[in-house]
Amino acid sequence: MGARRLLSIAGAWLLGAVLVHASGEFRMEVEPGEFTIEQALQQSRVMKAQHHGDFAVIHLKAGTYRLSQPIILRPEDTFTSIVADGDVVISGGVQIKGWRKQGRLWVADMPVFNGRPLSFRQLWVNGKKAIRARDVDDFEQMNRIISVDKKQEIIYVPASSVKKILKARNAEMVLHEMWCVANLRIKSIQIQGDSAAVTFHNPESHIHFMHPWPSPMVTTNGRNSAFYLTNAKELLDQPGEWHLDEKEQKVYYMPRSGEDMRSADVEAPALETLLMTEGTPDHPVCHVSIEGIRFEYATWMRPSLQGHAPLQAGMYMIEAYKLNPKWYRPNGDHKLDNQGWVGRPASAVLLNHAESVNFERCTFQHLASTGVDYHRFTYRGRIDHCTFRDIGGSGIVAGLFGPEGQESHISYNPTDARELCTNLRITNNLITDVANEDWGCIGIAAGYVRGIQICHNEISEVSYTGISLGWGWNQQVNQMRDNLVKGNLIHHYARHMYDTAGIYTLSCQPHTFIEENVVRDIYHPGYAHDPNHWFYLYTDEGSSYITVRNNWTPAEKFLKNANGPGNTWENNGPMVADSIRLNAGIKQ
Numbered sequence: 001m002g003a004r005r006l007l008s009i010a011g012a013w014l015l016g017a018v019l020v021h022a023s024g025e026f027r028m029e030v031e032p033g034e035f036t037i038e039q040a041l042q043q044s045r046v047m048k049a050q051h052h053g054d055f056a057v058i059h060l061k062a063g064t065y066r067l068s069q070p071i072i073l074r075p076e077d078t079f080t081s082i083v084a085d086g087d088v089v090i091s092g093g094v095q096i097k098g099w100r101k102q103g104r105l106w107v108a109d110m111p112v113f114n115g116r117p118l119s120f121r122q123l124w125v126n127g128k129k130a131i132r133a134r135d136v137d138d139f140e141q142m143n144r145i146i147s148v149d150k151k152q153e154i155i156y157v158p159a160s161s162v163k164k165i166l167k168a169r170n171a172e173m174v175l176h177e178m179w180c181v182a183n184l185r186i187k188s189i190q191i192q193g194d195s196a197a198v199t200f201h202n203p204e205s206h207i208h209f210m211h212p213w214p215s216p217m218v219t220t221n222g223r224n225s226a227f228y229l230t231n232a233k234e235l236l237d238q239p240g241e242w243h244l245d246e247k248e249q250k251v252y253y254m255p256r257s258g259e260d261m262r263s264a265d266v267e268a269p270a271l272e273t274l275l276m277t278e279g280t281p282d283h284p285v286c287h288v289s290i291e292g293i294r295f296e297y298a299t300w301m302r303p304s305l306q307g308h309a310p311l312q313a314g315m316y317m318i319e320a321y322k323l324n325p326k327w328y329r330p331n332g333d334h335k336l337d338n339q340g341w342v343g344r345p346a347s348a349v350l351l352n353h354a355e356s357v358n359f360e361r362c363t364f365q366h367l368a369s370t371g372v373d374y375h376r377f378t379y380r381g382r383i384d385h386c387t388f389r390d391i392g393g394s395g396i397v398a399g400l401f402g403p404e405g406q407e408s409h410i411s412y413n414p415t416d417a418r419e420l421c422t423n424l425r426i427t428n429n430l431i432t433d434v435a436n437e438d439w440g441c442i443g444i445a446a447g448y449v450r451g452i453q454i455c456h457n458e459i460s461e462v463s464y465t466g467i468s469l470g471w472g473w474n475q476q477v478n479q480m481r482d483n484l485v486k487g488n489l490i491h492h493y494a495r496h497m498y499d500t501a502g503i504y505t506l507s508c509q510p511h512t513f514i515e516e517n518v519v520r521d522i523y524h525p526g527y528a529h530d531p532n533h534w535f536y537l538y539t540d541e542g543s544s545y546i547t548v549r550n551n552w553t554p555a556e557k558f559l560k561n562a563n564g565p566g567n568t569w570e571n572n573g574p575m576v577a578d579s580i581r582l583n584a585g586i587k588q
Helices: 037-051 203-211 304-306 579-582
Strands: 017-020 026-030 055-066 070-071 080-091 094-097 100-102 106-109 147-149 153-156 171-175 180-192 195-200 224-228 241-245 250-253 266-269 275-277 287-297 310-312 313-325 336-343 349-350 354-360 363-369 370-374 382-385 387-391 395-398 425-427 430-434 444-447 451-453 459-460 466-470 485-488 489-493 503-505 508-515 516-521 537-539 544-549 557-562 567-571
Touching: 026 037, 037 055, 037 070, 037 080, 180 203, 180 310, 195 203, 203 313, 266 287, 266 363, 275 287, 287 349, 336 349, 349 363, 363 370, 370 387, 466 508, 503 508, 537 544
Parallel strands: 026 055, 055 080, 070 275, 080 287, 275 349, 287 354, 287 363, 349 370, 354 382, 363 387, 370 395, 382 425, 387 430, 395 444, 425 451, 430 459, 444 466, 451 485, 459 489, 466 503, 485 508, 489 516, 503 537, 508 544, 537 557, 544 567
Antiparallel strands: 017 026, 094 266, 100 106, 106 250, 147 153, 153 195, 171 180, 171 224, 180 195, 241 250, 310 313, 313 336
């Protein structure tokens, strides 16, 4: 082993200890507060370039590394490992201190981040997520809408449901719509006898009312769409609830039993992304390993600024409208009644232009939106033995869901196939308590992917679907193929949403196999407008050339909706061998 060295960059002596191996491997130890991860990456790049080294290992000593901006991995970081020595946390959060008692509430000044007052939508107290003040403690007590006027962009609700927020600033309605929830910022409320007319801000109002699916449901059986109200101080009345008053620049919180706010660890998320890769299609970030690190406290602010009207799987609509008359599609089995272009929610870890970037034994928790996202131009890579918990959106997202410039129902078939997410391995991960804010998100959501393997994961306590594979709603041949979903254990799913399944597919995916999975224990939320529209396995529109076999479920409750050709179903249900049932889930 070589001698310890200090390296001067731009005249500043850096404090990380660098150990140079004869083999050309550089090892670096980093202490929190003394040497940032960004500086460590810069130093490893210089060392590899100057000393012609091949590989760098950055050891992060135990502690919390608080970020002021995302960590960016670049092509120069190829052949780098970032490894935790002890309990290592990479945090995008800001601590809130100086709490003062004010009646039943405690109040603190709005925190400052990077020189500006910090707006946020989540709060954690002693590692437990606090509740953004809302009108119901139990979602089973949610009110239901009365009617909808799409032309005037009005939702009518019981007058009694909104009387507390008539003078509230920036209140929001979270509206249950079959397989999605919409976050709608309230513009006005007009009481009209026993009902109230509620209007909303743009852009979400126009998009939401123009699009036919998903849509607020008005039914003949009295099970109209349910909703709850949030983001108003007037609703702060239960222990564990909080409210941010941006005009007063104050944070209000009602403690739970046993919480002492004078010593509590209170965290507000400040960054949307904690770590990202930035390469190019021809020069990707290659052969990077992240091991044993906890990623915590990331936010997502778009719903506060533009609302959130999703199409499916958390992908929000940026333009959408109804088709009248309906259109026939090439290779489509039925007419198309809508158009929609979607954007992609933020993620704590975002990979673009990356090859063989791996995460092992990492934890992703206390996050507002997606945990890890392998987006565009990602090849190989592995997520193995990681834990995803307490996440507002999807645990893992992989592949394109169509670029923003392409309508969602057109099959995506890029000339440069490298743009897809290919040969990703998602194995042996625990994914639990995800989609706990955006209820229409997924445990693992894969769009236009090829050669992906989703194997031996355990997914539970998810608000909607466990695993969703595919995009496009049509039978046209595209780049999706050769995918494998095998040996996963999915249970306690559909906590809030229906039109769902443990495993769900879309569109044409030749040589794709869904096999030897276990799906059981679905929730039965009382506010679902169609209480029977749920399934264990669900091949939806255009699903083609997919083999579904040897999956254990408690009953043969499956749906094959508007499928294309070439699907094979074999031996699915309670008759599947115990050896398969017992083998599903995480392999040590």
